[in-house]
Amino acid sequence: MSAIRTSGPLASPVARFAARRAGRMVVVLAGLVVATFAIVRLIPGDPGRRILGLRADADAVAQLNAQLGLNGSLPHQFGSYLSDLANGDLGRSFQTSEAVTTVIGERLGSTLQLLVLAMAIVLLVGIPAGLVAGVALRGRHGWGETAWSATTGVLGVLPHYVMATFLAFVFAVTLRWLPVAGSGPWDAAILPAVAIALAPAAHVARLVRVETAGALEQEYMTAARSKRLSRLRLYGAHVAPNVLTAALTLSGVILAALVSGAVVVEQVFARPGIGSALVQALLVQDYPVVQGITLLIGTIVVVANALVDLALGLADPRVLEAGA
Template identity: 50%
Template sequence: MKWRMFLRARLARLAYVLTAITVLTFLMVHLAPGDPARLVAGMDADDNAVEVARQNLGLDRSLPAQFVSYVGGLFRGDLGTSFATRQPVTAEIAQKIGPTMELALIGMVLILLVGIPLGLLGAVSTRKGGRTFEVLFSSGTGAMAAIPQYLVATFLAFLFAVTWQIFPVAGAGAISAAILPAVAIAVRPAAAIARLVRVRTLEVLETPYVRTARSKRLPAWKLYGWHVFPNAITTMLAMGGVLFASLIGGAVIVEQVFARPGLGTALVNGVLLGDYPVVQGIVLLLGFSVVLVNALVDILLGVVDPRTMEAGR
C-alpha cells in the first residue's frame, strides 16, 4: 500500500512537471522576439513568401490547434525541422548528443571518485584534527563550489591546453579532449558532494550502532565500509538529480569554451540564429532528462531508505 501511494504521488508529480515543460517549450517560439516565418522565408522575402512560410509552419492556425499538432509530433518523435539546416531536429540532436553525454559521464565519474572520498576524509580528519581542519575543509570546498564553471574552464584551458599543451584546447573525438571540460563541470558538484558526505558521515558516526561497532574495535575499513558508508549513501542518492542537472547546465557553458560540438553549442547557436525548433528540441530533451533522473532517484531512495516514502508523500 505504501509503495502504491508513493509511486502514484511520484508519477502524478512527474506528469505535472513534464506537462509544464512541454507547454513552456511550445510557447518559446511564440514568446521569442522575431517572426519565425520571416526567418524561414528570408529577411529579404516579400510578404507573400512570408505568408506561405507561415502556412507551411502552421503558424496561421489558432494557438490551441498548434499545441495539439506540437504534442502529436512529440508522440511521433517529430520535433520539427531546423530553420538553418532544413534537417529534422531529431537528426540534429542525434549528431550532437554524443559529445555531451560523454562529457556528462566522465564528469559524473570524476564527481564520485573525488567528492565521496574527499567527504569521508574530511569527516575523519575533522574528528582527529578538530576545529582547524574543519575551517580549512569548509573554506576550501566552499570556494570550489562558488567558482563559476566558465572561469574554471577558462583557467584549465589556459594552463593545461595553451601553456603546457598537455590536452587539446578544443574539439571532440578523443577522450583526452573531454578531460578538461569534464573537470571543469565536475569541480563545483564534487565540492558540494564532499561537504554533504562529510556532514552526513559525522552524523552517522554519532549514532548508537556505530558507537557500538567502534567499541568492538573493528578495523577502520570495516567500520566505515560496512556501517558508516552504507548509511551515508542516501545523501548522495538524494543529490543525484541535482548533480545531473548541474552537469547538463555546466556542459552548455563549458562546451562553448572548448568548442565542443555538443548540445550546449547547438543550443547557443540556435539562440543566436533564431533557430527555434532546435532550441525547443534541445530544451525539451534536457528538461525531460533532468526530470526523469530526479524521478528515478526518488524511487531508488524509496528502495534504499523506506522512510523517505513517508516524508515524500
C-alpha cells in the first residue's frame, strides 16, 4: 500500500488533498443540479396558465407547456435539462422569452461589484478590529470588554434589511453623502456593501479576537517578547499568521452570507443584480430564471468553499496531512 501512495500522479499530499476536495465538489455540484431541478418543479402552479392568464383556453395552455418542455415525464425533462446544461443553455424566461444566460449576464456584474466590495470590508475591518481587541482587551473584564461584546453582538444579529434601511436613511436620505439606489459607479455600491458586510465582519472580529488572545498565551510569544521585538514585528510576524488561518476557515461561510444578503439588500437599494432578478422570478414563477440563478449562486459558493479548503491545506501542513 505504501508504494501506491508514494508513486503516480497522486504521490504528493497536495495532489491527494486536491483530488479529494475536487471529488467532493463534484458530488456536491451533482446534488445541487438535482435539487435545483426538483425544487423548481415542486413549486405549485401551472406555468402555462400563469403566463396566458386564468381565462386562457386549456388547449392553448397545454400547447404552451409542451413548447416549454413541461409536458414530458420527469426523467425526460431531467435528461433535457442535463443536455442543455452541457451546452451552456439555461433555458428561456417564461415571462420575456429572453435567454436565462442573458438575464444573468446583464445583472451579474452589479452583484459581483457588490460582493467584492463587501468581502474587502469584511477582511479589512474584521481582522484588524479583532487583532486590536485581542491585544488591548487581553485579560480585562471592564467596560471595554462589555462595549466590545455588545457592539459585535448587535452587529452580528441585525437583519440585512434593517441595516440597509438604517444606512440608506442616514447616509443617503438625511446626509445625502451617497446614492440611495441604482448601480454603476462604485459609490452606489458602498451602502449596500456595508449593509451586508457588517454582520460577517463582526463575526470575523470576534473569532480573530479569541484567536489573538490564545496566541498571546503561547510559549513562542514569551520567547519573542524576550527578544525585545517591536510591537509591529511581534504582532505582525508572530500573531497575525496564526489568526489569519482561523479567519480563512470562515471565508466560505462569509461568502454564502454575503450572497444571501445581496438578495435582500439589492431589493432595498433597487440594484439590478441577480438577487433582485431571483426575487422577481420567484414572484411570477419564472422557473428557468429561478433555476439558473439558484444554480449559479450554489456553484459559486461550492467552488469558493473548495478553494478555501485548498488554501487552508497549503497554508497549514496539519490540515493537508489530515485531509490527504
